[in-house]
Amino acid sequence: MGAKDGKKDKTETSAMMVVAMRTCPICRKQRQVGVTRTPSLAQCRSDAMLVGKWLFPIPLIACCGHEQPATLAKLIWTQPEPGESGLLRIGSKDLPVVAENPSAYAEAISPRDLEEREALWIAQEALWLHYKQEYLYRCQAFFQACWPQPAREMDPWALVDILAGIDMLPDALQSLAKDPAARRHPRGDKKRYLIVKKIKDSVIRDYPPSELERFFHASVTAFIHFALLPGIYSGKWEVADFEKRLGPSVLTFAILTFPLVDKLSYMRTEALLELAGGAASESRTTVQQHARTLQKQLAGKDAALERLSAEVSYTRERLAAAEKKLHESKEENRRLLDRLAAAQQETAESTYARKVKALKSRIGDLEEELKSLRGRRRQGLMRGFTRGLGLGQARRLRGRCDSHVSGAADVSTDWNGGLEGFSELTGLTGLTIGIFGGMRDKRSPENLPCRVIVHDGEKEAEWRGSLAHCDVLVILTQAISHQAMWSIKEYATANEKPVFYSRHSSIPVILRNVARSLSKDRNDSPSADVKP
Numbered sequence: 001m002g003a004k005d006g007k008k009d010k011t012e013t014s015a016m017m018v019v020a021m022r023t024c025p026i027c028r029k030q031r032q033v034g035v036t037r038t039p040s041l042a043q044c045r046s047d048a049m050l051v052g053k054w055l056f057p058i059p060l061i062a063c064c065g066h067e068q069p070a071t072l073a074k075l076i077w078t079q080p081e082p083g084e085s086g087l088l089r090i091g092s093k094d095l096p097v098v099a100e101n102p103s104a105y106a107e108a109i110s111p112r113d114l115e116e117r118e119a120l121w122i123a124q125e126a127l128w129l130h131y132k133q134e135y136l137y138r139c140q141a142f143f144q145a146c147w148p149q150p151a152r153e154m155d156p157w158a159l160v161d162i163l164a165g166i167d168m169l170p171d172a173l174q175s176l177a178k179d180p181a182a183r184r185h186p187r188g189d190k191k192r193y194l195i196v197k198k199i200k201d202s203v204i205r206d207y208p209p210s211e212l213e214r215f216f217h218a219s220v221t222a223f224i225h226f227a228l229l230p231g232i233y234s235g236k237w238e239v240a241d242f243e244k245r246l247g248p249s250v251l252t253f254a255i256l257t258f259p260l261v262d263k264l265s266y267m268r269t270e271a272l273l274e275l276a277g278g279a280a281s282e283s284r285t286t287v288q289q290h291a292r293t294l295q296k297q298l299a300g301k302d303a304a305l306e307r308l309s310a311e312v313s314y315t316r317e318r319l320a321a322a323e324k325k326l327h328e329s330k331e332e333n334r335r336l337l338d339r340l341a342a343a344q345q346e347t348a349e350s351t352y353a354r355k356v357k358a359l360k361s362r363i364g365d366l367e368e369e370l371k372s373l374r375g376r377r378r379q380g381l382m383r384g385f386t387r388g389l390g391l392g393q394a395r396r397l398r399g400r401c402d403s404h405v406s407g408a409a410d411v412s413t414d415w416n417g418g419l420e421g422f423s424e425l426t427g428l429t430g431l432t433i434g435i436f437g438g439m440r441d442k443r444s445p446e447n448l449p450c451r452v453i454v455h456d457g458e459k460e461a462e463w464r465g466s467l468a469h470c471d472v473l474v475i476l477t478q479a480i481s482h483q484a485m486w487s488i489k490e491y492a493t494a495n496e497k498p499v500f501y502s503r504h505s506s507i508p509v510i511l512r513n514v515a516r517s518l519s520k521d522r523n524d525s526p527s528a529d530v531k532p
Contacts, residue, residue: 016077018049018056020070020090024063031061033070041111047099049073049090050109053121053233055098058090117233124232124261131259136221142253143216148204150219153247156199163203166218168211170202220250228258237271248275263299266291358493365489372477372503425449427515427522428472436463436488437476439505452507456480467491472518473499474510 021032035056038044046069048055060067073095075085088095091105099108109117143150151159163169207215223242231237243251255271269291428450438456453470455463456479463484467473473492475485492499500517502510 016051016054016075018051019074019076020056020059020061021072021074021087022061022063022068022070026064026066029063031063033059033061035059035073041098041114047097047105047108050096050098050114051075052230053118058097120261120263121233124264127259127261128229135257135259136224138257139220139224139250139254140213140216143220143250144212146249147209147212148207150247150250151203151207152200153249154219155244158245159199159203162215162218166211166214168207168214170206219246220254223251224254224258228254231267232264235267237267239271239274243275251275263295266295361493362486362489368501369477424512425515427519428511431471432469433472433474433511433514434466434470435474435476435507435510436480436484437505438479439476439507443507445508448511450511452511454507463488471497472514473497474514475499475501476503476505477501478503479505 016037018035019032020035021030023030035049038048038055038057041048041055044055044057046060047058049058056073058069061070069090071090072087073090074087077084089106091097091107093107095107097105097108098111098114099105100111154162160169223246227239227242228237237255239251239255246254252272252275255268255275258268260268266288270288273288426449428448430450432451432453434453434455436455439454453466455466464487467488473488475488477485489499491497498518498521500510500514502513504510504513
C-alpha cells in the first residue's frame, strides 16, 4: 500500500497541465499556449501562477506583432480521473499569483509570503509522513466497522463509478454504468427511487466483505490523496462534493483524525462547519472569520513572544558592552567638542582673512580708479583752458599734458595695424577671452588662436551667463558701469579667474596686452589683477 501511495505522489505532478490564453485586443482572437511547471520562483523570469504547491510561469502570448501576458488559464489533469477545469482568471481567488507587485492582481502573494507557506507545507508534509500509516489504518478500521453504513450514505451513481473502477460492479448494474442517460434523465420520482434502491440493496447484499479493502482504497484513500492533501496547499478543504461521494460518517471521521499542524487547524474547523449544515451552516462565514482572526492573533502573539525573547537576550548581551563604552563615548564627545570649537574658530579666522583681503583689493582698485578719474579731470580742465590760447600755445600745453597721462600713446593703435601677426598671441591658444564694455566695432580678426566673447555690460542676464564660459576676463574701464565692473571683479575673485582692466577698445591691442601679461605672470608669479 505504501508503494502504491508513493507512486501516486510521484505521478500527481506530471498529471497536471496548464493552458494559458488571452484574447487579442486587435483581432479579437483567443490565443493559447501550454505552460510547463517551474521548479522554483528563482528560475521564473516573470510572475507565476500558484496551482496547489506548484508554480507555473505566466507566459507572454504573441499576436498581431505584440506580446502580452496571459489573463486566463485552464487546468487539465488525468488523476484521479481525466478532467479539466473551466476558464480561470489569472490572479483570482481560484488561481492566485506569486508576484513582486501583489497590487497588480486581485489575489496575489509576495515571494516572502510564499516562503512562509512553503515552510508551513514542509512541516505539514513531515507530520503527514510520520502519521500516514497510522492514519490510514484507523480510517480503514472505521470503514470496515461501519460497513454497510458508508454504502447506504453514498450517492448511488458515485457508488456505481467506484465499483466499476475496481471491476466489482454486479452484472445486474452493468447497464447503469454504460448508460449515462439513466443518470441525467430518470423517468419520474418512482423510477429514480427504484434505481437508487436497486443499487444500494445490490451492493449491501452481494458485495463480499473480503473485498472491502479494495473498496476502501478506491473511495476513502482516493479522497485523502486527491482532496485532503492538495487542499492543504490552497488553504481550504472542498468537502461539499465528497459528502455525496463518501457519506457524512466516513468523511467526518477522515477530517477529524487527519494530522494537521497547529497553524492549519482552522481548515478542520471550516470543513466540519460546512458539513454540519443547519444553524451552523448559516453562521459559517462569521465563525470562519473569527476562527481565522483568532489563528492570526495567536500566530502574531507567538511571533511577538519569540521576538521579545530574542530582544531581551540581545539587550542583556549589549548592556555590559554599552556600559563599558559609555565612558569612552563621553571622552570622545569631549574631544569632538574641542575639535568643533577649534574648527569654528579657524573657520571664523579664515573667513575674516578673506574679507580683509577682498577689502584691501577693492580699496586698491578704488585708488587706481580715483587716479584715472583725476587724470581725466585734468585733461578736461586743460581742454577748456586751451580754448582761449593761441594755436601754438595750445599745442605746446597739450603736449605737456599728454606726457603726464600714462598709456595715451597706445590709444592711437588702429584695427588694421594692431596685429601684424599672431606670433605674440600663442599664449592665448585654446582660451576664451571675455571683453565686457561698450565697443564701437565688435568684430575680431580672423584666424585667432583664441575665442573672443564681447558684451557691452548693459544686459546683466547676458553677460552674467557668459562669465562661466570665459577663461580670462577683460573690463573696459572707460565704457562700463561701476556695478557691472564690481560684479565681474567679485566673480573673478570667487572663481580664481584672471581679470584685466583696459582703457583701450581695440580688440587687437587688448589681446596683445593680455598675452604679454599672462606670459609675464607665468614667468614670475601669478597675480589676481593686471592692468594692461
